[in-house]
Amino acid sequence: MKADPTGVLTGAHYLDGDYACGEGAMAAGCRFVAGYPITPSTEVVERIARRFPTIGGTFIQMEDELASMAAVVGASWTGTKSMTVTSGPGFSLMMENIGLAAMMETPCVVVDVQRGGPSTGLPTMVGQSDVMQARWGSHGDYEVIVLCPQSPQEAFDLTIEAFNLSEIYRVPVLLLLDECVGHMTEKVVIPEAQEISVEPRRLTSKPPEEFEPYRLNGKPVPEFARAGDGYRFHTTGLTHDERGYPVMSVECQETCVRRLVDKIRDNADEIVRFEEHDTEDAEVVVVAFGITARVARLAVETARQRGIRVGFLRLIALWPFPEKRIHELAGSVGSFLVVEINYGQMVLEVERCAAGRARVSGLFHGGGGVHDPEAIVEAIVEAAS
Amino acid sequence: MSEEMNPELVREPPMEHPMAPYLRMERIPHVWCPGCGIGTVVQCYATALEKAGCDLDKVSVVSGIGCSGRAAGYMKLDGFHATHGRAIPFATGLKLGRPELLVTVISGDGDLVGIGGNHFIHAARRNIDLMVILINNFIYGMTGGQNAPTTPLTAKTSTMPFGNFEPPFNLPHLAASSGASYVARWTALHIRRLTWAIEEAIDRKGFRLIEVIAPCPTLYSRLNKLGTGLSGMRFYHDNAEIRHGADTREVDIDFQSSIVCGKFVDDEKPTFNELMDKHYGTILGDRYKPMPPEGGMIHAG
Structure with a gap:
């Protein structure tokens, strides 16, 4: 369906990534946000707190991030599209209820504007060290989708995309900005509402007496009933059967959890998002994401001008990871160079997917700043030799 | 010994449990121990919904984790079994996402004021429109009898084997001083009074706390050598002291002391949603x- 014009601030704007993310949420139809202040993410909810009262949304500043995430899961069960926003320490606190959202199959969006960690780390300065936490942070087996914009415009676009994917797959979708993307101000073009595609909540058409909340109906994701529509359903964080009732058995665990994992893994080709340049003849492929992709892009162009056959692959979705494409490229390139603001996280994934068919090296930065493009050029030269 | 039954007193058994429209009968038998007070509270809640004439399609019930946390799973309502401490x-x-819903939280003391204490006071402060039925059995039951923030001084628990030395919360006072609009306490023995209190609270708005003192024969009573479930009930019968309007500062519960019950707070004050609507409407x-x-x-x- 097309976006509800109420939330769409059509026009060309000069916005930072945090504000653009907030605008993306409102354009996507988000009407409930719960959050707790934390640098460098707070501008997202500040934008929403100012705009929500005039577009029919409710923002509540909760007492902590545990409460924020729990409230988002609760609100989503009313059919209201819901989101929370945080940074590293708050992201850690949200993990348990992100797991609840995954287990209950609750569509919702969680924004993490990454800063330097661990612990309180560098509250006002950039980091990219939450990428493995985003994938694996809550206990147990589950799958999520993680998107990673490199600009304010993309923060707007991918926030809408995050809501859409969360509705289609009934998963929490995490949006990993970083402090640089969150705080940089650039032109953001917000289209007319009728040019924005949004996914509605996929409500069941069955009558209540025939409805079971986790019964599949020919699709990988069950149909949704919202609280207050007379379905009187039950849902739980316990391992459950199709009726949403707890069942403590090996068989039920296999059915219940397997499906949570498979609904994403089996559709990974649909969800994976990346872009690549100059990989056809490349000896070296640089892999980067978020703000680092913009720095690395400059280094790749410089190295090309110096005659090195280097290509570039930017991850737009971090998870699911484009494992098929990396595996394919590993057959034709000599090496990968993974550039990221952490001490080596996504490089592990590239190594796994390259599976020994290409060399893999990393150029890491502990956070607080971005890479020196010249250092990346040197690393490309080394990787090409 | 057998006696002939007076045929006039023999009635046909009902075809279904009188609470069947409110319960997920296919999930019965429930997980609670014989002599536990939680099932009684569930019955009182269901009865109150019936008496209040609630539109059950618009009622949601949320529980956290623990013995009382299973309550949402047995109610034939939109039911949510959330994470530990996060029911509120x-x-x-749920309430803010769909304001027309009647949202009830039924959960235990460890869940709501141990791990979830921060949410409890802030929801009361905001006067969020929630009815909270807090079943207080003085102990962590599901995990095996550990100390709770409500365990009376000197009572034995599996993590305070020599008796509890931490002062417990006085929950009516905690709720009242945090801003709750309705605060009452009953025991699981007070079937009618508890049902009336829930029915009355359904009619009120804002953050409503009904604390229900419930026996835990399997752990609390056993560890403290208090006898069987029946002796727990007898204790309540003999030691519950009804004092409506009592000063909540004076309703602490000591080990095996009297339990002050009644309605302590019933204030008409604006809810979070009412405050928000009024404020934004003005501005x-x-x-x-x-x-x-x-x-x-x-x-x-």
Whole structure:
């Protein structure tokens, strides 16, 4: 369906990534946000707190991030599209209820504007060290989708995309900005509402007496009933059967959890998002994401001008990871160079997917700043030799 | 010994349990121990819903984790079994996401004021429109009898084997001083009074706390050598002291002391939603567009 014009601030704007993310949420139809202040993410909810009262949304500043995430899961069960926003320490606190959202199959969006960690780390300065936490942070087996914009415009676009994917797959979708993307101000073009595609909540058409909340109906994701529509359903964080009732058995665990994992893994080709340049003849492929992709892009162009056959692959979705494409490229390139603001996280994934068919090296930065493009050029030269 | 039954007193057994419309009968038998008070509270809640004439399609019940946390799973309502301690914020999301819902939280003392204590006081402070039925059995039951923030001084628990030395919460006082609009306490023995209190609280608005003192024969009574479930009930019968309007500062519970019951707070005060609507209405006038009662879901169109 097309976006509800109420939330769409059509026009060309000069916005930072945090504000653009907030605008993306409102354009996507988000009407409930719960959050707790934390640098460098707070501008997202500040934008929403100012705009929500005039577009029919409710923002509540909760007492902590545990409460924020729990409230988002609760609100989503009313059919209201819901989101929370945080940074590293708050992201850690949200993990348990992100797991609840995954287990209950609750569509919702969680924004993490990454800063330097661990612990309180560098509250006002950039980091990219939450990428493995985003994938694996809550206990147990589950799958999520993680998107990673490199600009304010993309923060707007991918926030809408995050809501859409969360509705289609009934998963929490995490949006990993970083402090640089969150705080940089650039032109953001917000289209007319009728040019924005949004996914509605996929409500069941069955009558209540025939409805079971986790019964599949020919699709990988069950149909949704919202609280207050007379379905009187039950849902739980316990391992459950199709009726949403707890069942403590090996068989039920296999059915219940397997499906949570498979609904994403089996559709990974649909969800994976990346872009690549100059990989056809490349000896070296640089892999980067978020703000680092913009720095690395400059280094790749410089190295090309110096005659090195280097290509570039930017991850737009971090998870699911484009494992098929990396595996394919590993057959034709000599090496990968993974550039990221952490001490080596996504490089592990590239190594796994390259599976020994290409060399893999990393150029890491502990956070607080971005890479020196010249250092990346040197690393490309080394990787090409 | 057998006696002939007076045929006039023999009635046909009902075809179904009188509470069947409110319960997920296919999930019975429940997990609770013989002599536990939680099932009684569930029955009182169901009875109160019936008496209050609630539209059950619009009632949501949220529980956290623990013995009482299983309550949501047995009610034939929209039921949510959330994470440990987070029933209140989960319920807050439901209420704000669809303001027309009647949202009840039924959970235990460890869940709501141990791990979830922060949410409890903040929901009361905001006067969020939630009815909270807190079943207090003085102990962590599901995990095996560990100390709770409500365990009376000197009572034995599996993690305080020499007796508890931590002062417990006085929950009516905690709720009242945090801003709750309705505060009552009963025991699981007070079937009618508890049912009336729930029925009355359904009619009120804002953050409503009904604390229900419930026996835990399997752990609390056993560890403290207090006898069987029946002796627990007898204790309540002999030691519950009804004092409506009591000063909540004076309703602490000591080990095996009297339990002050009654309605302590019943104030008409604006809820979070009412405050928000009034405030934005004043500031923004016609530009204010509140969340519709039926929720913020935007339908395909």
